[in-house]
Amino acid sequence: MSVTELSPLAAGEDRLPKEIINDFSIQVATVNGSGSQTANLVLMRSIFQMGVPVSGKNLFPSNIQGLPTWFTIRASKQGYIGRKREVDLLVAMNPESAQEDIQSLHPGATLLYDAALKLPEIRRDVHAYAVPFDKLVAPVCPEVRLRKLVRNMIYVGVLAHLLGIDLEEIHKALFKQFGPRKKKAAELNWGAVQAGAQYAADNLEKTDPLRIERMDRTQGKIMIEGNAATALGAIFAGATVVTWYPITPSTSLVEAMMGYAKRLRTDPETGKSTCAILQAEDELAAIGMVVGAGWAGARAMTATSGPGISLMSEFVGLAYFTEVPAVIVNVERVGPSTGLPTRTQQGDILFTSALSHGDTQHPMLFPSRPEECFSMMSEAFDLAERYQTPVFVISDLDLGMNYWMSDPFEYPDKPIRRGKVLTAEDLDRLGGFARYRDVDGDGVCYRTLPGTPHPKAAYFTRGSGHDEEAKYSERPSDYMGIMDRLARKFENMKRDVPAPVVEYNEDASIGLICYGTSVYATEESRDQLKQEYGLETSHLRLRAYPFTQEVLDFIDRHARIYVVEQNRDGQMRLLMKMALNPERAAKLRSVCYYGGLPLDALTVTEAIVAQEGL
Amino acid sequence: MSTTTRPPRAPKTNRIGLAVVDYKGAKTTLCAGCGHNSISQRIIEAFFELGIAPWDVAKFSGIGCSSKAPAYFLGLSHGFNGVHGRAPALATGAILANHKLIGLVTSGDGDTASIGLGQYMHMLRRNVPLVYIIENNGVYGLTKGQFSATADIGSKLKNGTVNDLPPIDCCLVAIETGATFVARSFSGDKNQLKAVLEAAIAHRGLAVIDVISPCTTFNDHEGSTKSYAYVKQHDEPLHEVGFVPAFEEIEIEMEEGSVREVEMHDGSKLVLRKLDGDYDPTNKLEAIRTLHEAAGKGEVVTGVLYVNEHAPTLTDLLHLVDEPLATLPEAKVRPPKEALEAVIEELR
Numbered sequence: 001m002s003v004t005e006l007s008p009l010a011a012g013e014d015r016l017p018k019e020i021i022n023d024f025s026i027q028v029a030t031v032n033g034s035g036s037q038t039a040n041l042v043l044m045r046s047i048f049q050m051g052v053p054v055s056g057k058n059l060f061p062s063n064i065q066g067l068p069t070w071f072t073i074r075a076s077k078q079g080y081i082g083r084k085r086e087v088d089l090l091v092a093m094n095p096e097s098a099q100e101d102i103q104s105l106h107p108g109a110t111l112l113y114d115a116a117l118k119l120p121e122i123r124r125d126v127h128a129y130a131v132p133f134d135k136l137v138a139p140v141c142p143e144v145r146l147r148k149l150v151r152n153m154i155y156v157g158v159l160a161h162l163l164g165i166d167l168e169e170i171h172k173a174l175f176k177q178f179g180p181r182k183k184k185a186a187e188l189n190w191g192a193v194q195a196g197a198q199y200a201a202d203n204l205e206k207t208d209p210l211r212i213e214r215m216d217r218t219q220g221k222i223m224i225e226g227n228a229a230t231a232l233g234a235i236f237a238g239a240t241v242v243t244w245y246p247i248t249p250s251t252s253l254v255e256a257m258m259g260y261a262k263r264l265r266t267d268p269e270t271g272k273s274t275c276a277i278l279q280a281e282d283e284l285a286a287i288g289m290v291v292g293a294g295w296a297g298a299r300a301m302t303a304t305s306g307p308g309i310s311l312m313s314e315f316v317g318l319a320y321f322t323e324v325p326a327v328i329v330n331v332e333r334v335g336p337s338t339g340l341p342t343r344t345q346q347g348d349i350l351f352t353s354a355l356s357h358g359d360t361q362h363p364m365l366f367p368s369r370p371e372e373c374f375s376m377m378s379e380a381f382d383l384a385e386r387y388q389t390p391v392f393v394i395s396d397l398d399l400g401m402n403y404w405m406s407d408p409f410e411y412p413d414k415p416i417r418r419g420k421v422l423t424a425e426d427l428d429r430l431g432g433f434a435r436y437r438d439v440d441g442d443g444v445c446y447r448t449l450p451g452t453p454h455p456k457a458a459y460f461t462r463g464s465g466h467d468e469e470a471k472y473s474e475r476p477s478d479y480m481g482i483m484d485r486l487a488r489k490f491e492n493m494k495r496d497v498p499a500p501v502v503e504y505n506e507d508a509s510i511g512l513i514c515y516g517t518s519v520y521a522t523e524e525s526r527d528q529l530k531q532e533y534g535l536e537t538s539h540l541r542l543r544a545y546p547f548t549q550e551v552l553d554f555i556d557r558h559a560r561i562y563v564v565e566q567n568r569d570g571q572m573r574l575l576m577k578m579a580l581n582p583e584r585a586a587k588l589r590s591v592c593y594y595g596g597l598p599l600d601a602l603t604v605t606e607a608i609v610a611q612e613g614l
Numbered sequence: 615m616s617t618t619t620r621p622p623r624a625p626k627t628n629r630i631g632l633a634v635v636d637y638k639g640a641k642t643t644l645c646a647g648c649g650h651n652s653i654s655q656r657i658i659e660a661f662f663e664l665g666i667a668p669w670d671v672a673k674f675s676g677i678g679c680s681s682k683a684p685a686y687f688l689g690l691s692h693g694f695n696g697v698h699g700r701a702p703a704l705a706t707g708a709i710l711a712n713h714k715l716i717g718l719v720t721s722g723d724g725d726t727a728s729i730g731l732g733q734y735m736h737m738l739r740r741n742v743p744l745v746y747i748i749e750n751n752g753v754y755g756l757t758k759g760q761f762s763a764t765a766d767i768g769s770k771l772k773n774g775t776v777n778d779l780p781p782i783d784c785c786l787v788a789i790e791t792g793a794t795f796v797a798r799s800f801s802g803d804k805n806q807l808k809a810v811l812e813a814a815i816a817h818r819g820l821a822v823i824d825v826i827s828p829c830t831t832f833n834d835h836e837g838s839t840k841s842y843a844y845v846k847q848h849d850e851p852l853h854e855v856g857f858v859p860a861f862e863e864i865e866i867e868m869e870e871g872s873v874r875e876v877e878m879h880d881g882s883k884l885v886l887r888k889l890d891g892d893y894d895p896t897n898k899l900e901a902i903r904t905l906h907e908a909a910g911k912g913e914v915v916t917g918v919l920y921v922n923e924h925a926p927t928l929t930d931l932l933h934l935v936d937e938p939l940a941t942l943p944e945a946k947v948r949p950p951k952e953a954l955e956a957v958i959e960e961l962r
Contacts, residue, residue: 241707264949274939275939278706281732296707297712455669459692
């Protein structure tokens with residue numbers, strides 16, 4: 001027997017099904033630095049290999065070692081890979097957090113705990129299994145100092161037995177995780193898995209309803225972190241200069257890029273690199289180098305997070321006003337200030353849209369999935385060079401640092417577009433050029449690169465007022481002419497930014513708008529709203545700013561619009577209000593979550609139910 | 615021992631057929647008598663005489679009087695006047711994009727020693743191949759006369775305010791932090807400044823030239839240690855600086871032991887004619903000691919303080935392809951489809 005979705009708002013013990021197959025969440029609570037990440041990824045990957053849609057989220061502290069950390073894995077036969085708010089199975093390994101973690105379980109949940117934890121009492125309304133980890137780890141790991149790391153692999157073995165995960169799949173996932181160079185470590189850990197599975201088989205009587213069964217819903221898919229996907233996207237977008245400063249959660253992006261660049265961007269003939277990656281002294285320098293490199297003709301980028309974006313505002317204003325292409329990836333974390341540096345948020349939207357002083361406007365792209373992290377890097381560079389302006393790719397910690405099930409990436413189908421750049425031959429033909437003259441009427445002017453061997457190639461770039469010939473000017477008409485053209489240029493970008501993904505529902509009077517990682521909870525919430533409340537909804541997923549005509553049409557066709565996002569103030573809604581006429585603006589409502597955990601569907605459903613008065 | 619001298623007068627056109635006028639820029643908007651204008655003039659002469667095509671040069675600056683200067687020389691070179699104190703980052707990025715560019719930064723004492731000190735030091739330790747000129751007048755001109763971080767203790771502002779904080783010596787910082795060519799000069803010393811500039815251009819790594827460049831409007835009065843009169847009176851040249859480009863073969867006899875020659879990587883020669891003592895510009899410790907001693911005596915030592923032609927530059931260390939990254943064709947920067955498929959296969 002299999003029962004699918006529980007009533008999300010009214011789950012009670014009496015309604016719990018006897019068997020729950022491929023539809024539950026696992027939370028593993030450990031101590032940071034204890035090496036549990038490997039065990040959790042092996043568990044997650046083996047479920048993926050069983051063909052079951054799965055997602056994993058590392059909820060970690062800003063700490064190297066010692067503080068509590070959680071890893072949640074969700075198996076969902078329906079393909080929901082957003083966070084599930086309730087924990088169905090808890091693995092309690094951390095004495096610090098065990099008490100509170102166990103208290104938060106719903107009745108009927110399953111608990112696997114370290115027998116060594118001195119728990120005053122175990123709840124009677126959960127399915128509890130005690131495992132003597134220390135006793136089990138000793139024989140399989142003679143080396144005492146490694147036991148802390150290896151003991152986590154025991155719960156993988158126990159869970160494999162309890163949930164029915166094929167041990168062969170665990171073996172495959174484990175050896176993939178360790179890679180060919182760490183075979184010995186893999187063998188050691190495999191011993192721990194087997195010990196756990198054996199212990200469970202001999203000592204635990206299964207009373208809980210949770211099971212993993214084979215499906216075929218992950219066929220052909222890959223598993224990758226968003227940051228690695230973005231890195232790969234940049235490599236295939238032809239990025240040539242990458243300057244950066246380490247900051248969680250964007251660090252792994254550039255680190256992945258270093259690996260990919262070494263492998264994919266080393267010239268086979270000379271063994272030399274076609275991609276310069278340089279760690280700067282701070283974010284000011286990182287963006288400064290990007291602007292210098294973009295000015296000199298490179299496909300230049302940086303990756304950072306909110307605090308870095310704050311520091312970059314000065315140079316971004318310079319690049320906007322002097323019209324220099326740049327790509328800036330913002331892997332958002334929780335602000336303001338240092339905020340919650342290892343938690344996720346979509347809190348930099350308003351700030352980024354008009355970063356720097358004076359009148360500024362910046363295009364933003366919003367990837368939701370690894371496929372888009374990959375493809376949007378090519379789009380971002382094409383856009384930056386086509387329009388000679390900084391382009392922001394806005395990801396977040398949830399997308400960037402977690403592993404996602406993804407379709408394989410498609411090879412870029414369009415050639416790289418370098419924009420309006422004049423060569424020495426062009427200058428011979430034209431007899432000269434004016435850097436800031438709108439020759440084509442699209443607001444985008446021609447530029448030359450330093451080093452162009454021609455006496456008419458040079459121009460003087462300045463962050464101060466300039467005329468069409470790039471000469472210093474404080475004349476009001478010159479200044480306003482440049483500023484008006486920049487505004488036209490921004491308007492014209494609507495033709496080239498990625499269009500939103502729209503799903504119209506003819507029966508719906510309300511529409512949901514989301515972007516980035518809010519899509520997972522939003523899509524699941526739509527199903528909840530329909531199944532539980534009979535509420536039909538349409539859906540639009542924004543993929544870019546400035547907003548395109550599709551967004552206006554979507555708003556026009558619905559009575560009320562809920563903008564779902566992960567920040568306190570409804571920043572995207574506010575940005576939309578600024579761009580829309582009053583009738584459209586009046587239709588907008590907010591669904592906001594800003595606790596720092598990845599958004600879950602129930603939160604969205606509850607907010608809409610409350611506002612709709614259902 | 616033999617060395618060379620310069621021809622007495624520059625020819626009308628240089629070895630690539632360009633005239634001096636091709637190296638000029640827009641008319642200066644700095645004050646009459648400003649030291650910065652003399653520096654611009656020396657830059658024009660140096661590039662003209664070396665026969666460097668102006669379109670191979672990229673100019674950078676931050677904010678301040680000194681940072682306006684690039685508009686007033688090498689009008690046929692691309693220039694980028696960026697934000698305050700951050701020309702090093704702009705220039706570093708541009709050099710990464712195209713390491714064939716000859717990068718030239720003009721900065722000031724506020725731009726380098728205050729807001730830009732961090733970027734200055736990191737540019738130094740990376741040995742970015744650039745010529746970095748500090749037009750040092752000890753004062754903020756554009757905001758009308760506040761002390762900068764290079765003002766000496768006891769130096770007086772026009773309104774009588776006395777500076778009581780120790781100065782940051784940009785040359786000392788440079789030598790300590792890893793610069794591979796460090797010189798100090800004076801905007802009023804035409805011959806020395808031009809020769810130093812030419813050697814700096816020939817240098818393969820980062821060349822810092824701290825040029826004392828008096829501000830006639832805000833810091834040229836009695837009591838200032840950056841006035842024309844003060845610097846003329848306290849200038850202590852370490853040597854007489856000469857430069858012989860690789861393309862010049864003129865040799866004349868010199869008295870044995872009277873000069874030191876430093877061979878630059880392109881085959882050109884830095885020729886240092888000894889004055890009172892024998893100064894060895896390849897000795898880092900001597901350079902540091904010399905600067906400290908001069909400061910103690912209130913002297914302004916000028917000349918080439920330190921040279922190291924052998925240190926790897928940033929672009930050496932990054933092991934980049936020979937062609938500029940900026941203009942690599944798509945086939946070089948987008949890996950083939952099979953490469954993506956192979957990566958994807960591993961992620962399954």
